[in-house]
Amino acid sequence: MTPAARIAAAIGLLDAWLAGAPVERLLTTWGRQNRYAGAKDRAAIRDLVFDALRCRRSLAALGGAETGRGLMLGLLRAAGTDPGTLFTGAGHAPPPLTQAELAPAPADLPEEVACDCPAALAPVLRGSLGADFVPVMQALRQRAPVFLRANLRLSTRDEAAAALAAEGIGTQPHRLSPSALEVTANARRIQQSRAWLEGLVELQDAASQAVADMMPVPEGGRVLDFCAGGGGKTLALAGRVAARFLAHDAAPERMRDLPARAGRAGVAVTLLGPGDLAGTEPFDLVLCDVPCTGSGAWRRSPEAKWRTGPDDLARLVGIQAGILDRASALVAPGGALGYATCSLIEAENGAQIAAFLARHPGWACVTERRLTPLDGGDGFFAAILRRN
Numbered sequence: 309m310t311p312a313a314r315i316a317a318a319i320g321l322l323d324a325w326l327a328g329a330p331v332e333r334l335l336t337t338w339g340r341q342n343r344y345a346g347a348k349d350r351a352a353i354r355d356l357v358f359d360a361l362r363c364r365r366s367l368a369a370l371g372g373a374e375t376g377r378g379l380m381l382g383l384l385r386a387a388g389t390d391p392g393t394l395f396t397g398a399g400h401a402p403p404p405l406t407q408a409e410l411a412p413a414p415a416d417l418p419e420e421v422a423c424d425c426p427a428a429l430a431p432v433l434r435g436s437l438g439a440d441f442v443p444v445m446q447a448l449r450q451r452a453p454v455f456l457r458a459n460l461r462l463s464t465r466d467e468a469a470a471a472l473a474a475e476g477i478g479t480q481p482h483r484l485s486p487s488a489l490e491v492t493a494n495a496r497r498i499q500q501s502r503a504w505l506e507g508l509v510e511l512q513d514a515a516s517q518a519v520a521d522m523m524p525v526p527e528g529g530r531v532l533d534f535c536a537g538g539g540g541k542t543l544a545l546a547g548r549v550a551a552r553f554l555a556h557d558a559a560p561e562r563m564r565d566l567p568a569r570a571g572r573a574g575v576a577v578t579l580l581g582p583g584d585l586a587g588t589e590p591f592d593l594v595l596c597d598v599p600c601t602g603s604g605a606w607r608r609s610p611e612a613k614w615r616t617g618p619d620d621l622a623r624l625v626g627i628q629a630g631i632l633d634r635a636s637a638l639v640a641p642g643g644a645l646g647y648a649t650c651s652l653i654e655a656e657n658g659a660q661i662a663a664f665l666a667r668h669p670g671w672a673c674v675t676e677r678r679l680t681p682l683d684g685g686d687g688f689f690a691a692i693l694r695r696n
């Protein structure tokens with residue numbers, strides 16, 4: 309496909325997204341319906357769509373309309389490319405620019421538009437981020453780096469990096485965690501590499517690794533990952549300490565890849581569905597990596613940035629409180645309750661912990677950490693609580 313034809317495809321996909329369809333389903337369906345498009349075309353179109361979603365507000369302003377066409381015009385203008393060179397109407401290119409579209413783009417955009425902050429959550433984001441509001445929102449406009457976690461059970465980080473380098477995959481250590489590697493070349497080869505297939509590395513954000521590093525796991529102890537999902541945190545904990553790991557999720561189908569991932573990593577994890585918890589307590593650590601707005605990960609999931617509002621936030625805060633109440637009852641005397649979100653919003657973070665402590669006076673918070681994309685990885689919050 310020509311660059312102009314890829315832009316025309318992205319315009320169609322963005323129009324369907326603006327009409328309410330989920331982005332991943334749109335991209336999958338587009339790939340099935342356009343078999344002539346090769347892997348490079350599909351990847352390029354995905355990049356165009358995700359770049360546009362990350363910067364939806366500013367690009368719509370630069371392109372003069374909140375339509376697929378307006379977003380692509382804005383994307384080209386933001387990159388300093390004259391859209392007229394691609395909007396030619398020739399072959400599969402988008403139709404030429406109209407008189408209205410030829411008008412100069414606005415020189416100055418309002419702050420929240422320029423940093424692509426969603427209007428619905430702007431007050432809570434401003435309140436939560438304070439002086440970091442603009443830099444963090446600006447950081448969320450960029451593509452996220454690809455990070456790997458070296459499985460320290462099987463090799464050192466340097467050995468994992470050397471094994472990847474032997475297969476042409478460039479990495480560099482990242483300061484957020486002793487296991488974190490930032491991929492600098494050939495990220496698309498990772499899942500075919502021997503290093504990945506043999507469990508030396510896993511894909512995991514560096515801040516997510518830093519959160520796992522904070523969790524107190526006693527050697528030989530019992531650990532419950534209460535909201536295990538794909539098991540990223542379970543595997544990071546198991547990569548650090550030899551202990552007994554149980555993974556639980558309210559939606560057990562989310563854990564379907566965990567047995568294969570645990571097998572690759574050389575660790576044992578017992579899976580528990582919603583009805584299986586009774587009698588499994590007590591645990592030395594119960595980790596609650598709770599469902600949240602995901603605002604710290606909007607670089608990777610930009611769709612959520614525009615489709616999450618105050619009602620979703622209120623619903624999630626209620627779910628998080630319920631999880632903490634339930635999970636705290638499973639912690640052994642002297643054990644720890646871990647809490648984590650990939651959110652930047654205080655209601656899901658420090659305020660959630662303060663509300664838990666107000667409901668449970670026997671508990672105290674011993675550590676809290678807030679990470680934003682300015683630290684290099686996704687935005688995360690983590691706290692460790694112990695019974696007084």
Ligand SMILES: C[S@@+](CC[C@H](N)C(=O)[O-])C[C@H]1O[C@@H](n2cnc3c(N)ncnc32)[C@H](O)[C@@H]1O
Nearest residue numbers: 535536537538539540541557558559597598599
């Ligand atoms: C942030 S994700 C977990 C990500 C995972 N820990 C990882 O690192 O890959 C949150 C998970 O919580 C699960 N969940 C939602 N409500 C829950 C509940 N009430 N109890 C337990 N798990 C729940 C969701 O199904 C989802 O898989």
